[in-house]
Amino acid sequence: MPNKNAIKSAFESMMFIWGEPLDAKTAAEVVQIDKKTAYEYFKELQREYDEAGRGLAVRETDGAFRFVTRPENFDYLQRLCTPVKEKRLSQAALEVLAIIAYRQPVTKGEIDMIRGVKSERVVEGLMKKELVEEVGRSNAIGRPVLYGTTKSFLRHFDFESLRDLPEIEDIEDAIHEPDRERPDEAEQITFLQ
Amino acid sequence: MAYKVKIDNFEGPFDLLCYLIESAEMNIYDIQVSQITRDYLAYTEALRLCDPALGGEFMVLAASLIELKSKMLLPRSGAAGSAAEEDPRSELVMKLLLYKRFKSAAALLLEREERAGLFFEKPAEDLQPYTNEPDEYLRMDPERFAQAFKAFLGRKQRVDEVRSIYARAERQQETTEARMSLIKNLFSLKRVSRLRFRELLKREDDRFEKVLTFVALLEMVRNRTVRAKQNSGFAEITVELCEKEEPAYAE
Numbered sequence: 147m148p149n150k151n152a153i154k155s156a157f158e159s160m161m162f163i164w165g166e167p168l169d170a171k172t173a174a175e176v177v178q179i180d181k182k183t184a185y186e187y188f189k190e191l192q193r194e195y196d197e198a199g200r201g202l203a204v205r206e207t208d209g210a211f212r213f214v215t216r217p218e219n220f221d222y223l224q225r226l227c228t229p230v231k232e233k234r235l236s237q238a239a240l241e242v243l244a245i246i247a248y249r250q251p252v253t254k255g256e257i258d259m260i261r262g263v264k265s266e267r268v269v270e271g272l273m274k275k276e277l278v279e280e281v282g283r284s285n286a287i288g289r290p291v292l293y294g295t296t297k298s299f300l301r302h303f304d305f306e307s308l309r310d311l312p313e314i315e316d317i318e319d320a321i322h323e324p325d326r327e328r329p330d331e332a333e334q335i336t337f338l339q
Numbered sequence: 340m341a342y343k344v345k346i347d348n349f350e351g352p353f354d355l356l357c358y359l360i361e362s363a364e365m366n367i368y369d370i371q372v373s374q375i376t377r378d379y380l381a382y383t384e385a386l387r388l389c390d391p392a393l394g395g396e397f398m399v400l401a402a403s404l405i406e407l408k409s410k411m412l413l414p415r416s417g418a419a420g421s422a423a424e425e426d427p428r429s430e431l432v433m434k435l436l437l438y439k440r441f442k443s444a445a446a447l448l449l450e451r452e453e454r455a456g457l458f459f460e461k462p463a464e465d466l467q468p469y470t471n472e473p474d475e476y477l478r479m480d481p482e483r484f485a486q487a488f489k490a491f492l493g494r495k496q497r498v499d500e501v502r503s504i505y506a507r508a509e510r511q512q513e514t515t516e517a518r519m520s521l522i523k524n525l526f527s528l529k530r531v532s533r534l535r536f537r538e539l540l541k542r543e544d545d546r547f548e549k550v551l552t553f554v555a556l557l558e559m560v561r562n563r564t565v566r567a568k569q570n571s572g573f574a575e576i577t578v579e580l581c582e583k584e585e586p587a588y589a590e
Contacts, residue, residue, distance in 0.1 A: 163466070164463070165460075165461050165462060165463035166463040203458065205458075205460075212460055213460065213461070214458040214459060214460045215458045215459045215460070216458065217454070217457035217458045220457045220458070223459060232456070234449075234452065234453075235449075235452065237350055237445065238350050240445035240446075240448050241441060241442060241445045243445070243448060244441045244442075244444035244445040244447075244448055245444075247444075247448070248444055260438055260441055261350065261353065261438065261441075262351045262352045262353040262354075262396055262400060262434070263350065263351030263352065263353075263396045264396065302455065303448060303451045303452055303455055304451065304455035305451075312444075312447050314440055314443060314444050314447070
């Protein structure tokens with residue numbers, strides 16, 4: 147079995163050529179080591195790049211890794227090639243996205259209730275941007291669609307995983323009212339095929 | 340119009356209510372219902388003047404506020420000081436707090452999005468050149484290789500054939516120059532110095548022909564062989580032959 151440095155070096159080359167986030171699991175299969183070790187090696191690479199202040203940085207999204215440019219170099223890159231800035235999300239879109247992110251899986255009805263306003267169009271817009279997706283159906287009357295966030299969402303906001311979402315003061319107390327009917331999630335959700 | 344901008348600033352009735360409570364420097368747990376209802380109604384009234392189709396959601400909350408206000412006027416039922424007696428405002432407060440939390444979550448996301456906008460990544464590479472497995476071609480025996488080459492030659496021949504037809508077809512189409520002299524001839528044939536654009540066209544002309552005539556006409560206007568006049572948009576275009584061609588532009 148190749149030594150650790152050789153494997154890490156291989157991971158660097160693989161990330162370089164892959165472009166898309168490279169799943170630690172895929173990489174582990176290629177070099178034939180276990181997934182957990184591969185993940186640790188990626189994390190080590192990430193630290194090393196950060197500590198050395200290299201022009202590239204390693205970013206994780208949901209167990210997959212990719213090279214990005216170092217944020218500190220933003221100004222230089224802008225001067226070099228004026229990269230197109232993506233249009234930022236509207237306030238309404240951010241509100242709906244926050245509700246879906248923190249409360250998923252969630253129905254449109256619940257979103258509307260929290261915002262006090264219809265959110266149908268906004269949800270559609272977020273679906274088009276692939277930031278949210280249908281994740282199943284609730285067992286409530288009419289079997290409304292449940293929504294959740296996507297990997298693109300994590301990537302767009304640079305979250306490593308959903309656990310990485312910033313804590314909001316008391317949000318848990320506020321969203322789980324004690325008298326609210328909420329059967330076990332496993333029971334409640336029927337996954338789409 | 341100035342109000343319209345305001346509407347866009349509020350994401351819904353809760354947003355507006357939160358804003359009013361904050362600007363009145365009121366404690367959210369101790370809302371002065373009568374004052375806030377007055378403010379809210381005045382605000383939505385103003386919004387409605389500019390946008391009659393203002394969302395029904397705003398009206399629903401207005402109704403709830405008025406109901407709440409009337410409840411606050413009534414003496415609390417049951418024994419005075421009963422701790423179990425619920426404040427009629429508590430439901431609204433819960434809703435507002437919930438909304439506010441997600442609003443601040445949205446602000447966090449925005450911050451996060453801005454930070455994530457500071458670095459760039461490469462789009463996924465086209466891995467085709469690496470996955471084509473060139474080995475396969477080398478393993479091919481000479482006969483199959485010759486066959487493949489023959490097929491390639493055959494295809495090239497067919498493509499050339501199609502191309503030659505295509506080229507012939509293009510040569511048959513008229514040039515702007517030819518059309519220009521045709522138009523000039525039309526003037527001398529009819530012995531007039533003025534024609535309507537419609538008269539330059541033949542009934543059976545297809546779109547290409549019409550466009551060609553028009554382009555030819557534009558060209559003639561440019562080198563001052565003719566003058567064209569149109570009194571209004573989509574009106575008839577009158578084409579008039581110039582007295583004398585400018586020698587500089589003559590052919």
